[in-house]
Amino acid sequence: MRARSRDDFRHLLLLLPAGIVFAAFFLVPLGQLFLIGGSGKSGYAGYADILVHPKYLRSLVSTLALAAATTVATLLLSTTAGLFLVRNAFPGRALLVAMLTLPLAFPGVVIGFMVIMLAGRQGLIGDVTQALTGEKLVFAYSMAGLFMGYVYFSVPRTVLTIMASAEKLDPRLEEAARSLGASRLRVLADVILPGLKPALLAAGAICFATAMGAFGTAFTLATRIDVLPMTIYTEFTLQANIAVAAALSFVLGAVTWAALALARTASGATVAAAG
Amino acid sequence: MTEVARSVAIKLRSCSKTFPDGTKALQPLDLDVGAGETLVILGPSGCGKTTTLRIIAGLDEPDPGGKVLFDGEDVTPVPIERRDVGIVFQSYALFPNMSVRENVAYGLRVRRRPAAEQRSRADEMLAMMRIEALADRRIDQLSGGQRQRVALARALAIRPRALLLDEPLTALDAKLRETLRVEIDGLLRRVGITAIYVTHDQAEAMALGDRIVVMEHGRVAQIGSPREIYRAPKSRFVADFIGTMNKLPGRAEAGRFVTAAGSIPWSREAGAAEAAFRPEDARIVPAGPDALRATVTTSFFLGDRTRLVLDVAGTAVTVDSSERAAWTRGEAVHLAVPPQALIDLGDRA
Numbered sequence: 233m234r235a236r237s238r239d240d241f242r243h244l245l246l247l248l249p250a251g252i253v254f255a256a257f258f259l260v261p262l263g264q265l266f267l268i269g270g271s272g273k274s275g276y277a278g279y280a281d282i283l284v285h286p287k288y289l290r291s292l293v294s295t296l297a298l299a300a301a302t303t304v305a306t307l308l309l310s311t312t313a314g315l316f317l318v319r320n321a322f323p324g325r326a327l328l329v330a331m332l333t334l335p336l337a338f339p340g341v342v343i344g345f346m347v348i349m350l351a352g353r354q355g356l357i358g359d360v361t362q363a364l365t366g367e368k369l370v371f372a373y374s375m376a377g378l379f380m381g382y383v384y385f386s387v388p389r390t391v392l393t394i395m396a397s398a399e400k401l402d403p404r405l406e407e408a409a410r411s412l413g414a415s416r417l418r419v420l421a422d423v424i425l426p427g428l429k430p431a432l433l434a435a436g437a438i439c440f441a442t443a444m445g446a447f448g449t450a451f452t453l454a455t456r457i458d459v460l461p462m463t464i465y466t467e468f469t470l471q472a473n474i475a476v477a478a479a480l481s482f483v484l485g486a487v488t489w490a491a492l493a494l495a496r497t498a499s500g501a502t503v504a505a506a507g
Numbered sequence: 508m509t510e511v512a513r514s515v516a517i518k519l520r521s522c523s524k525t526f527p528d529g530t531k532a533l534q535p536l537d538l539d540v541g542a543g544e545t546l547v548i549l550g551p552s553g554c555g556k557t558t559t560l561r562i563i564a565g566l567d568e569p570d571p572g573g574k575v576l577f578d579g580e581d582v583t584p585v586p587i588e589r590r591d592v593g594i595v596f597q598s599y600a601l602f603p604n605m606s607v608r609e610n611v612a613y614g615l616r617v618r619r620r621p622a623a624e625q626r627s628r629a630d631e632m633l634a635m636m637r638i639e640a641l642a643d644r645r646i647d648q649l650s651g652g653q654r655q656r657v658a659l660a661r662a663l664a665i666r667p668r669a670l671l672l673d674e675p676l677t678a679l680d681a682k683l684r685e686t687l688r689v690e691i692d693g694l695l696r697r698v699g700i701t702a703i704y705v706t707h708d709q710a711e712a713m714a715l716g717d718r719i720v721v722m723e724h725g726r727v728a729q730i731g732s733p734r735e736i737y738r739a740p741k742s743r744f745v746a747d748f749i750g751t752m753n754k755l756p757g758r759a760e761a762g763r764f765v766t767a768a769g770s771i772p773w774s775r776e777a778g779a780a781e782a783a784f785r786p787e788d789a790r791i792v793p794a795g796p797d798a799l800r801a802t803v804t805t806s807f808f809l810g811d812r813t814r815l816v817l818d819v820a821g822t823a824v825t826v827d828s829s830e831r832a833a834w835t836r837g838e839a840v841h842l843a844v845p846p847q848a849l850i851d852l853g854d855r856a
Contacts, residue, residue, distance in 0.1 A: 250665070367593075402598060402600060404596045404598050404600035405600045405602065407587070407594065407596075407600070408594060408596065408600040408601075408602075408658075408661075409567055409602070409613070410566075410586075410587045410588050410664055411564065411566075411587050411590075411592060411593065411594040411663075412613050412614035412617055412661070413588055413589070413591075413614055413617045413618055413665065414588065414613075414617045415588060415617075421606075422602065422613075423602060426602075426603075426604035427604075430602075451695075500842055
């Protein structure tokens with residue numbers, strides 16, 4: 233019994249470095265953030281103010297909407313592309329996959345720059361639409377531009393995750409379903425998507441979290457874009473409203489975490505285990 | 508017993524298969540399977556047996572010109588979704604996101620049958636496979652044998668026109684394979700469904716098949732009942748692939764087969780020949796005019812019989828004897844083979 237407790241003690245001792253790092257870089261800053269968030273004029277009621285104040289609430293809602301839309305669009309695009317790439321052999325396939333993964337290396341600023349080159353005032357889309365309809369279509373400096381940038385940024389890693397998962401699907405499962413009379417669409421719904429579910433959830437979660445918190449692209453496109461990271465930046469640097477900035481940061485983290493947890497629970501037990 | 512299947516006669520007409528890389532997986536093949544018959548396609552890997560099954564199933568298309576007929580109806584352009592065949596794979600291919608009952612009912616769900624009918628049909632199939640207690644289990648909670656029973660129940664639940672089995676027992680261990688083989692045999696007889704069973708295991712083929720098709724390099728080597736295939740193999744390949752076959756070189760002349768170790772009676776046209784026979788057809792006899800001289804190389808006592816490996820003028824010959832005698836290495840013996848057990852594998856090359 234004594235030897236056992238000594239072992240336990242040693243094990244705890246071995247955990248200590250990890251514990252210190254966890255405390256120093258996660259718990260302490262988070263606690264500090266929470267405390268600062270409550271140091272404003274209205275104290276901890278500042279947290280409630282965020283949810284009532286129309287400006288902050290609008291920012292929060294539009295950020296959530298943007299992240300959700302980005303996630304849905306990315307998953308749709310990536311699943312289609314990933315399944316196609318896994319199931320079809322054609323010349324140049326390897327090169328295409330390599331090119332698809334290129335945006336992984338770009339920082340948010342570059343992504344923003346590319347969105348401007350495509351959909352900005354001097355952009356390609358503007359030129360084409362002007363030639364065709366006489367009106368210039370410009371959407372780079374808005375939510376639509378940000379949405380495009382985030383999707384562009386998220387598709388590569390999602391495609392890779394889905395391809396890895398799709399390669400492991402047993403083709404016999406699909407053949408068995410077809411032999412039982414299932415149409416292509418049924419096979420997709422009953423066999424392929426359930427098989428890809430863990431990958432879709434993992435990739436979707438990363439995509440959602442990235443879209444909630446990314447800053448560089450938004451900052452490059454326009455300072456007026458009303459997403460939470462931009463609001464936090466404005467409050468912090470321009471207004472020196474540190475308490476509100478901290479409270480917003482804390483809420484951003486909590487809401488993202490809650491949204492992911494909700495998605496996990498909603499999609500069943502296997503997912504909670506996978507997460 | 509409720510109706511389980513609608514059995515069709517299946518015909519293949521000049522079905523060949525060339526893969527995109529140019530490999531000829533199947534030479535033009537004609538095949539007739541009677542309604543309710545169990546046909547086993549037997550052969551080593553790469554002989555075209557699975558390709559044949561996939562063409563019948565509609566998973567692969569034959570090269571242009573090939574035709575698949577179900578009861579005379581040309582189903583070649585009919586995709587597998589509408590061909591109404593049940594398939595059982597070696598890897599079971601059960602849907603992991605569904606329970607056992609949901610797996611079995613899936614074909615009916617796809618056909619939009621009422622929920623009550625789906626359930627009763629699924630339970631009926633599970634009872635037939637004697638796994639009704641597993642209905643609500645998840646697939647990952649089942650053993651290999653149980654999974655293959657679920658796969659059979661699922662394939663039969665849609666009242667298929669034929670049941671196609673692709674090495675269904677290969678993934679199981681030896682003992683379970685034996686049990687399930689007996690069970691499948693009983694099931695196929697009871698249900699009376701047209702069944703095509705692909706395997707590389709000759710014991711499975713012998714036990715299950717009404718007829719066996721032995722395939723080699725994308726061609727049919729021989730079609731016949733298990734007895735015909737075993738007793739009268741038409742080629743060296745078939746003789747070698749099924750059971751143990753002894754082959755003795757020699758000459759046929761004047762109603763006898765003459766070897767360096769003596770001669771035995773055999774009525775065959777004169778010429779250099781190779782006589783083949785099964786180990787159980789040869790007997791150890793006292794010295795005499797119709798026996799071959801041999802030396803014992805090894806003897807294995809197997810309980811019900813003794814397996815002897817003999818040296819007959821330099822050729823190794825396997826003989827099974829059920830006599831209560833013991834032989835020692837190096838012992839000189841005499842070997843008799845009745846003429847009707849001798850198989851002519853053609854002139855020596």
